[in-house]
Amino acid sequence: MSKISINIATGSLQKEEIIVGIDLGTTNSLVAFIHPETKKPVALKEHNSSSLVPSVVHFDEQKNIEVGEEAKKYLLSDPANTIFSAKRLMGKSYNDIKKNASFFSYKIIDDNTESLVKVQVGDKFYSPVELSSFILKELKHRAEHIVKTPINKAVITVPAYFNDAQRQATRDAGKLAGLDVLRIVNEPTAASLAYGIGLNKEEEKTIAVYDLGGGTFDISILKINNGIFEVLSTNGDTYLGGDDIDNMIVRYWIQQSGINEKQLTDKEFVQAIRLKAEEAKITLSSSDEFNGRLNELTLSIIRSEFENLIKPLIDKTLACCSNAIRDAELKTKDIDAIVMVGGSTRVPFIKQSVSRFFGRPVNDAVDPHEVVALGAAIQADVLAGNNKELLLLDITPLSLGIETMGGLMDVLIARNSKIPNKASRQYTTQKDGQSGMRITVYQGERDLVKDNRKLGEFNLSGIPAMPAGLPKVDVLFLINADGILLVKAKELRSGIEQTIEIKPQYGLSDTDVEKMLLDSVTHAQDDIAIRALIEAKTEGEQLLEATEKFIQKNANHLTQKETMETAATMQSLQLALTMNDKDLIHKKIEELNEISRPYAERIMDEAIAVAVKGKMV
Template identity: 75%
Template sequence: MAKIAINIATGSLQKEEIIVGIDLGTTNSLVAIIHPDTRQPIALKEHNSSSLVPSVIHFDEYGNVTVGEAAKSFLVTQPQNTIFSAKRLMGKSYNDIKDNASFFSYKVIDDSNQTMVKVQAGNKFYTPAELSSFILKELKQRAEHILKTPVNKAVITVPAYFNDAQRQATRDAGKLAGLDVLRIVNEPTAASLAYGLGLHKEEEKTIAVYDLGGGTFDISILKISNGIFEVLSTNGDTYLGGDDIDNSIVKYWLQQAGINEDELKVNKEFAQGIRLQAEAAKIYLSSNDIFETTFNGDALSITKKIFEGLIQPLVDKTIVCSSNALKDAGLTKTAIDVVVMVGGSTRVPLVKESISNFFGKAVNDTVNPDEVVALGAAIQADILAGNNKDVLLLDITPLSLGIETMGGLMDVMIARNSKIPNKASRQYTTQKDGQSGMKISVYQGERDMVNDNRKLAEFNLSNIPAMPAGMAKVEVSFLINADGILVVKAKELRSGIEQSIEVKAQQDLTDAELEKMLLDSITHAKEDIATRALVEARTEGEQLLETTEKFIQKNTTHLSKEEFMQTAAAMQALQLSLTMNDKDLIHTKVEELNNISRPYAERIMDAAISYAMRGKTI
């Protein structure tokens, strides 16, 4: 963990290279840079077009990919092959999203174990990171087309509440798109930077960032001191946004025209058409008192007063969240120095007035709310390029640090370019019944397989009490102190058994070796991630075969002959697929086995529960 000059971390050609700022959004995404002449941040767009790229991906029957505005029309005509809101799936398992699964019109794979979700389009399976990489690739190409120069380095923003897995998935998406992700920055931090907050070392402020986007709402309370941003609290609703404002107008119009709401489900073209009209009404009513139109032969109208009455409950929800965020931060409204508005939906006058009244001060909304986060990311990129001397850059980790997981994969704990000091932790579990030890191997590097990275240390966590596979909870934590010394600790949470190792600062990497490791990670990104996907699919398949076999042995008498035969055939097909280099085939066979075993597994479990509960009252 040598302390390393910033130019090594960002590449030796930094002055000639452009580092872009990217806002990877749930509804829309965009890319921004610092203009070389004016030194002001600008969002990239072509001529009179919008800077916004809708975060929508469409796959045709041949697997060709369309991203952005051109993909939006397929939301109505081919919803099962058109992916939106992929950001909601980043770093999530099926258990995390199952309560909102009906929100997605495409197939999110219902996997019984804790692996990350996958999305099926045609007969291919995609991880959320792969889906997001298509959006990032589109932004990269768009930037290269406008700037007429290669774009390989980026700062990408994420919500303040994103956890380690979600941030790592965002880094993976960048790598897959051919981008070296220099920093992952919190969206509220980026928005604050765009307003010039935190750019002067002596400045001390407490800020509320109110972000109402197309599909999500969040409020963050930040403290800025000595150019360092600390997130004090964050709150919000990941299923509340501009779409809900549009829907409230749609519902009002359906009532007005005497049309049943079921028409929206049955007639997708009608649904999309009336939503677009509702969006136009919302925008028009920001500066006018009445909106009138004819749609499908019906005269539709809405006044500003009625509109505000319809959306008041939505605005009230955001105020409750804002109040909770203050409570969590242990602050009163008077402690907030600045209120920053982010997201297109904050253009609605009622939203601005309500928030201004709640905090008791005028809100900051002079920067385009759609672009403010990307502009802030561009400012952060400029700081990393060494062009802004006023901002203190703390020491950073020159290469990612992580541990080896099943199949020889590198699981990154602290990503490269993270500030020092730093800490991170993650939970793991045992693979085998009665497993009493776990080997913790620590690696440094950017590649997906540990064999391609540098091994720093290894130790054993032994004497884990005997438990069924998956029951043990082992927390592995990494802590880098200000001197760049890494302490790795593993603790079994149920028994309290722990073991740790100190990894001294690694001084023996030359600049050339470091450059080569970084370059290799970009040139091999595509094959690395394909290898990782294949290894993960095989691991998942092997675990499913093992659990199915155990279950059948235990419950042979409860299965019909037909169920037994079908399961045996599906297990054989899965076993065969594991010998081939096709992750989509493995996923298909996993799903087929799951579909066969799920009905009888549920039947046997239900019978066992009813037997156990016999004679008991609840």
Template identity: 65%
Template sequence: MAKVSINLATGSLQKEEIIVGIDLGTTNSLVAFINPDKNPQVINDAGKGVLVPSVVHFDQTGGITVGNEAKNYLITDPQNTIFSVKRLLGRSYADIENYKNLFSYKVIDDNTESLVKVKVGDRFYTPIELSGLILKELKERAEHALKTPVTRAVITVPAYFNDSQRQATRDAGKLAGLDVLRIVNEPTAASLAYGIGLNQEETKTIAVYDLGGGTFDVSILQIQNGIFEVLSTNGDTFLGGDDFDRAIFEYWVQQNNLNAAELAENRELTQELRLKAEEAKKSFSHQSIFNEKVGDIWCTIDRDTFEQLILAKVEQTINACTNALKDAGLTVEQIDEVVMVGGSTRTALVKRKVAEFFKRPVHDDINPDEVVALGAAIQADILAGNRKDILLLDVTALSLGIETMGGLMDVIIPRNSKVPTKAGRQYTTSVDGQVNMKISVYQGERDLVKENRKLAEFDLKGIPAMPAGLPKVDINFLLNADGILKVQAIELRSNTKQEVEVKPAYGITDEQVEQMLMDSITYAQDDVQQRMLIEARTEGEQMVYTAERFLEKNNAYLSIPEITETQKYIQALKDSLTSGDKDLILKKVDELNDYTRPFAERVMDMAISQAMKGKSIE
């Protein structure tokens, strides 16, 4: 096994190895590194281009294509082509229910609280697996271009990503064979690319305006002593350059009196017109009129018309800036710098409107597609210890978390988190009437707790007896500057509370830390596959429990065939639980769900109408 040099003070690598910066985007992703001249540089492998479309295609034989080639299948094979997976990371079905029609592939509605899955043929993929495939492609391109193994990375996420979404991004990196040293906010990375925040003495308040292909967000950051604090964030996760293209496309449909219904049937013509619209939009950076043809259709538009068409959308982004300032409790005059991020900020109207609103020139010298990845590479360079002028704060050398169902490790404080820090997650019970919850605290990087180091265990007693899923238990980790970890569990409905203190670093040597980090990389693939099987099994067991309880309580409202068939589906699911095949288990969960949903809804409707009449029904 190759020995990797790890800096124990930071839990990160010594400078011999390249650590890359990755911008994992909704539309496109890219990877950057610090070149021998000590400057950040994006990677363009074998002339394929800097931007790697965040698209994954699965063919009939199980072959997987990622990036440029996969993008071509969006039209020809949409149900097997996954895009915008970043929108699904760390999300439950309830989070994305309103947007499900925007996806051409099948997003599984298994349970409103469960994390979403994507079905392709007979296989089920989590957003973590799909993001892992994109990150793997970026890793391979970086290795090919740099002619060296790449195993360490800094990955960026939007400032508004919650803990679950950040952990999902880390897991995706792990699945791709990357040790994710730090998850960095995209606006922080963009600021670093412009050198803002590198001076420890500097105190600044900045606005980062990020308009991509499909998403928009604005973040207000305060930078003090090299620490970036997000004061507020605002935006629209379904607004971007795609809307500008659509506006031109719809204008041409109108100008040429095209039949919208016929056009919808002709997907190839629609795609040609959309691509031509994107071309027109880009042309306005160097010309004022666009005049070309697609077949017999004239595609003519001038810059002034284009700006009128998109004005309302641009105003929407300015309203978001107003709201972000209001949330931060600041005025426009208190903003010191404005940084532009995302390809759509190249639009002249956008630049003008943002500069007018903030009453100052904007930073747009660095390619807005690349600025986040370049900043991530700078952050990676800081973590590698190559920038002596920047003080790296104390960080946790190993992840801290708790044991969840199936013996899995759920990370609460990821390794490399700055100290002091606090973080928390919410959990619930898995069995009706459960009044105690065992909380086991672990340290380590592996997915199964048995491979990690146990730090403490305690019982949260006195949880009110309620149906499974109703109690809400907050588990909070507070790690102070002296390395003392306080773990606190609170049941919110009854305010039942319990806590314990431990010292994670006690009795563990530098060599053991190094070995634990090495093992986490070596066994990453096996760990993730085991985790996914355990999660599928746990989900299957929960589904069996719920379905059996449903039959028991509501058999008076179901027909004999409905009961018999449901029992068959439950048995098929039970049989699959011992198979060791996660896709088979999830398929059986899906089938039971699909079969029972219509009459489960019927019973629910009856319950509501009975309740309205003052009668009770379980």
């Protein structure tokens, strides 16, 4: 069996084509590319402006969209229509984020299910994929304006701990923004590349990447061998970052200056004092004290007080470092290099603390805001075939996945993934007592399987009769070094399993692959709109079925008013399902949830009370 060797972007890339590296961040995002003359990575910015674009999206009353600095102005004046930290929602269900729901000042739909979260702005509903695509679109436009060349291909970075769903969501956001996403790269890997670590194929190193951003902290331990980066462990705190440092300074000033409660309810004052705190933090990185004024207030702080304030936060990050090293089954002395990422690592006290913890100097020569994007640009250059030093393993030319409810393509192994590779995901049944599941394997980049290429199918039969949603079917995709794809499905409760083997090359020429890729970018907008509509309809149908079952079972616990209101709202949702308007369907789903939630909780509480009294086992 011969090994598949496929040109990375299928078909030779024209040299004038620019592939950019994008750091899609929680707080800020930016774009970098390899400068055609210096051959060095540079972050794109206009004149003296910052390379950073705040990851904030604002919708005005006419639903016009603003992104970046312009949108950031509305965080306090129009919080319900200003979306920040959309990256935290990527690939998440409401159940994943409900503990921290109060962190978000905009409306996240609580449908109490495992379906992916949606954000409501007025009467429209947006997925985190759509929100992230607005940021990526702004970055694309900005880059095209600066380099005066169309940009259609990108490498996008994600945290090392992102799971498969979050990575796929990032890929989808890129596609929706009109970008062909050649590779999703781990942020710590990109940061290492920016320092030249891992560029030498002979090199063998274990490194720590300490990343303290605006709103998140993570530490990754990587092993680099023969140009291959392996994530040994990750740890961190997704609600700890530079913003917390600013807040500590604000609290210090509140105590020192006797600021009254009334002032703290004034949004403009709160924003102004927070900006002063940020200014103080930056000043104290190069001076021993900060003195400023805000209206009639004098605000000052010296460096030693500032360091005392933030020490508990830094200790928290160092505890995460200890955990990551322990999980990697290493000692601090085993770490060969420490790379600093994120604007907050500019604070000298943080650098000193990390250096003391690891017992060696840190790598901080590259701008910590830009280091991830610069590394992504280096990776993009490799994919463009310009950097012959770095080894590129064989890759999958097109995405591989299976058909899910509504004829949708669920990608398990994304295009441009290295070979060999494996990925698995769990699925469940749609109907009560369903005894079989058809697994159909497809190849392609489109959202509907009808637009992709069918590779094979098999039936997993003999699933024990259980209520819908209870069986757990694990589907595993495994590509070996010869490019043979093995697909295995196993029902975890009963242990029954079935396997199919699909031979390599999948019968496609480079021209076929090129056409499929082109179609996927051309139709991205329509595809994602159709996917969103199908998912909304599926969710609506499942909710109607679940509500009907619940009412039949608990009819005598409902008041006549509750029964009548529920029936009317169900009818309204049923009608919405016949129309091709996903926002209307989501609106009706939300209305049905609002009506049923109070009595569902009441009935549940009554059942628990009875069980506690010992009347039920």
